[in-house]
Amino acid sequence: MIREAQANDAEQLVELTKQVDRESKYMLYDIGERNITIDKQRNMIAAFQNEQNSTILVAEQNDRLIGYLFAVGRKVNRKKHVAYIVIGILSDHRGVG
DSSP: OEEEOOGGGHHHHHHHHHHHHHHOSSSSSOTTTOOOOHHHHHHHHHHHHTOSSOEEEEEEETTEEEEEEEEEEOOSGGGTTOEEEEEEEOGGGTTOO
16 A cells, blocks of 8 residues: 555654665665664654645555655745655565556
């Protein structure tokens, strides 16, 4: 199931992003470079929920997060229709549709 991230997803989302960093050579952060805590992640989720043009979506299977999408909308009026998108999926779940 794909749904919007909630505050109670923060701990799993931190672990998921770190695992995706370990599994993929295409992510921005290398192993150990991501400096995110559960509290910071919880605050980020809340901040994104208050933005009209930003969101965090998570993919969940059997009560476990297996993927995420961060869409970060621009702040300036002329660019509010533009978003920076980051997608991460656990390696076991890639390429299956």
